[in-house]
Amino acid sequence: MQNCNFVPQGENVLKITEALKITQSTPVNAHPFCVVLACGFTPLHLQTFLSAHLQQSLPNRKVVVAPGLYGTLAETLEATSDAAIDGIAVALEWSDLDARLDFRSAGSWGRSAAAEIVANAQAMLDRLAAAIARVPSGVRVVLSLPTLPLPPLFHTPGWQASEEELHLESKIFRFAAAVTQSARATVINVRRLLEVSSPGPHFDLKSHLHTGLPYTTPHADRVASQLALALVPPAPKKGIISDLDDTLWNGIAGEVGPENVSWDMASHSHLHGLYQKLLASLSEHGTLVGIASKNDPKVVARVFEREDILLRPEQVFPLEVNWNAKSGSVSRILGTWNIAADSVIFVDNSPMELAEVAAVHPGIECVLFPKNDYAAGLAMLRQLRDACGKQRVSSDDALRLESIRQGAAFRVQAAAAATPESFLAQAEAIVTFDFGCAAEPRVLELVNKTNQFNLNGRRFSTADWRSLTSQPDAVVLSASYEDKFGPLGTIAVVAGAVHGKRLAIETWVMSCRAFARRIEQQTLKMLFASTGAEEVDFDFVHTAKNGPLQEFFAAVTGEQPTAQLRLRRAQFDGSCPALYHAVRELRRAEAHG
Amino acid sequence: MDDTGRRLAGCFQVVFPNLREAEIPSASQQTVAAWDSVAAIIMMNVIEDEFALQMDLDDLADLDSFAKIHTHLQKRLQVA
Numbered sequence: 001m002q003n004c005n006f007v008p009q010g011e012n013v014l015k016i017t018e019a020l021k022i023t024q025s026t027p028v029n030a031h032p033f034c035v036v037l038a039c040g041f042t043p044l045h046l047q048t049f050l051s052a053h054l055q056q057s058l059p060n061r062k063v064v065v066a067p068g069l070y071g072t073l074a075e076t077l078e079a080t081s082d083a084a085i086d087g088i089a090v091a092l093e094w095s096d097l098d099a100r101l102d103f104r105s106a107g108s109w110g111r112s113a114a115a116e117i118v119a120n121a122q123a124m125l126d127r128l129a130a131a132i133a134r135v136p137s138g139v140r141v142v143l144s145l146p147t148l149p150l151p152p153l154f155h156t157p158g159w160q161a162s163e164e165e166l167h168l169e170s171k172i173f174r175f176a177a178a179v180t181q182s183a184r185a186t187v188i189n190v191r192r193l194l195e196v197s198s199p200g201p202h203f204d205l206k207s208h209l210h211t212g213l214p215y216t217t218p219h220a221d222r223v224a225s226q227l228a229l230a231l232v233p234p235a236p237k238k239g240i241i242s243d244l245d246d247t248l249w250n251g252i253a254g255e256v257g258p259e260n261v262s263w264d265m266a267s268h269s270h271l272h273g274l275y276q277k278l279l280a281s282l283s284e285h286g287t288l289v290g291i292a293s294k295n296d297p298k299v300v301a302r303v304f305e306r307e308d309i310l311l312r313p314e315q316v317f318p319l320e321v322n323w324n325a326k327s328g329s330v331s332r333i334l335g336t337w338n339i340a341a342d343s344v345i346f347v348d349n350s351p352m353e354l355a356e357v358a359a360v361h362p363g364i365e366c367v368l369f370p371k372n373d374y375a376a377g378l379a380m381l382r383q384l385r386d387a388c389g390k391q392r393v394s395s396d397d398a399l400r401l402e403s404i405r406q407g408a409a410f411r412v413q414a415a416a417a418a419t420p421e422s423f424l425a426q427a428e429a430i431v432t433f434d435f436g437c438a439a440e441p442r443v444l445e446l447v448n449k450t451n452q453f454n455l456n457g458r459r460f461s462t463a464d465w466r467s468l469t470s471q472p473d474a475v476v477l478s479a480s481y482e483d484k485f486g487p488l489g490t491i492a493v494v495a496g497a498v499h500g501k502r503l504a505i506e507t508w509v510m511s512c513r514a515f516a517r518r519i520e521q522q523t524l525k526m527l528f529a530s531t532g533a534e535e536v537d538f539d540f541v542h543t544a545k546n547g548p549l550q551e552f553f554a555a556v557t558g559e560q561p562t563a564q565l566r567l568r569r570a571q572f573d574g575s576c577p578a579l580y581h582a583v584r585e586l587r588r589a590e591a592h593g
Numbered sequence: 594m595d596d597t598g599r600r601l602a603g604c605f606q607v608v609f610p611n612l613r614e615a616e617i618p619s620a621s622q623q624t625v626a627a628w629d630s631v632a633a634i635i636m637m638n639v640i641e642d643e644f645a646l647q648m649d650l651d652d653l654a655d656l657d658s659f660a661k662i663h664t665h666l667q668k669r670l671q672v673a
Contacts, residue, residue: 016638020607044634210650211634
């Protein structure tokens with residue numbers, strides 16, 4: 001259980017000895033993960049720490065970090081045209097913008113220098129932005145902004161910001177905003193980086209002058225950890241399950257009445273209001289929010305009817321409000337969401353309730369709501385944002401909660417229908433297959449986060465995915481689904497290659513939200529039809545979580561799937577049930593040249 | 594070899610994983626190809642980790658063999 005001791009992600013502090021041992025323990029024959037380190041200074045420990053942090057994140061890969069030459073950050077970026085690399089880490093410092101900002105430079109700090117430096121900085125930032133734009137698409141670029149102090153060359157005393165310093169800061173942030181907006185680079189939050197860095201100095205002048213590395217050893221570790229985090233970000237949590245009384249609001253609704261629970265400044269309960277605002281924001285960005293509360297459902301409904309509530313009822317689903325054990329409520333919510341406990345955070349103000357849920361749902365992250373501790377409250381809000389934050393928000397994220405709500409309605413009506421066939425026939429379902437989807441971020445995201453209907457559990461770096469989907473005769477398609485209950489968005493991805501009359505499938509995933517709609521059969525039908533294949537070989541691997549996929553293959557073939565899984569067209573046609581979807585195709589002609 | 598020497602040998606194994614244990618006591622910049630300027634700096638940091646002391650970059654050029662580093666550390670630890 002976590003009790004508000006906020007540990008920012010990447011706060012795994014290493015010493016140089018540990019880092020060296022980690023880099024030396026690389027699996028010998030592992031697939032390499034290649035990163036270019038672009039920095040204008042001697043990389044030294046930054047390279048070692050970056051290798052170590054990446055290696056920790058990718059224990060089955062052989063991490064290789066290749067630095068550019070000293071003083072050539074822009075040239076290193078411009079020379080990176082190899083689409084096979086997995087990422088580029090850019091550690092930008094002031095000295096990269098103008099040599100006079102480098103303590104090792106003999107350049108003048110005279111009166112005219114400041115204005116020239118500002119002009120040169122703009123030119124260099126334009127050059128860097130152009131170089132980043134030319135990096136092959138799919139190669140992840142991560143960028144840390146200057147973390148070190150500017151040299152004391154400006155006319156103001158150090159406690160006063162000079163106009164030129166402010167111009168430099170402004171240019172840096174405009175550059176960072178531009179590369180972020182264009183989605184060409186992920187920019188490290190420099191304020192967070194300095195916060196998680198050691199409390200001592202970050203700049204080591206002696207090391208800089210003697211060795212060319214300006215960072216203190218702990219600061220090199222912190223910069224490296226944040227760059228590694230951006231290069232290999234952890235999967236965000238998919239949902240938050242929250243308690244209500246003394247958590248989502250202050251007070252016990254059943255005792256004080258629904259009109260008297262509070263979350264506002266006047267009642268000194270605004271921490272609950274901040275928590276509601278955060279949940280509302282997360283919900284808008286695709287994080288599922290559910291409620292598990294021991295309470296009277298009628299009382300709770302009246303609180304959610306209040307006009308001043310900040311977490312709107314439509315942003316929450318489902319609400320499990322009853323007097324039974326919370327672990328049971330959590331089970332039902334996980335069932336409705338169809339996700340595993342380890343993808344979810346449970347927030348409650350009661351350590352006992354947290355312990356009860358944790359005991360029944362191993363892997364769930366339990367967070368204590370710190371009712372009267374504001375510092376801990378702020379830490380909790382940041383912890384939740386860190387755990388659920390996304391690098392980019394897709395249109396599918398906005399659909400998620402609504403599609404789950406509709407999925408529940410789908411299941412209720414399916415159960416009530418005269419027959420499953422009549423229900424599916426009347427669902428007005430449309431499946432849209434997109435053959436030109438390989439470069440869509442949502443497609444790789446779906447491949448890398450789907451567990452239950454997943455052919456082999458394989459995850460891909462951007463470079464690996466590009467390599468797979470750009471091979472000769474590659475076939476990549478995604479499926480989107482909607483029916484009379486609403487759209488589910490992009491819910492399935494298949495990738496493989498055609499070899500004559502044989503189709504070899506290397507990846508097949510489908511979101512659990514799309515189960516029970518025969519989309520998997522429609523997908524196979526489309527694959528046979530669009531490729532002309534007579535048989536399909538599946539690169540199947542049994543995983544701990546891909547039971548639903550195994551059940552599907554067992555139903556189609558009549559036996560449990562094995563590593564050499566082959567399906568013939570006639571075999572599929574003989575087992576395929578009636579399909580009622582309208583089918584649409586996108587970009588098939590483009591994909592097939 | 595004394596305790597300082599054994600701990601220093603451990604540092605050498607971290608920085609030069611390909612160096613055989615028997616070669617460590619006689620190791621120097623002349624005999625170890627991988628002992629370049631970068632390795633020398635990394636060695637100082639590994640020694641700092643192991644012995645919980647601050648090494649001075651001014652000493653870098655002089656500390657070019659296992660024996661010299663060993664002697665340097667013995668003096669530093671005696672003073673401490």
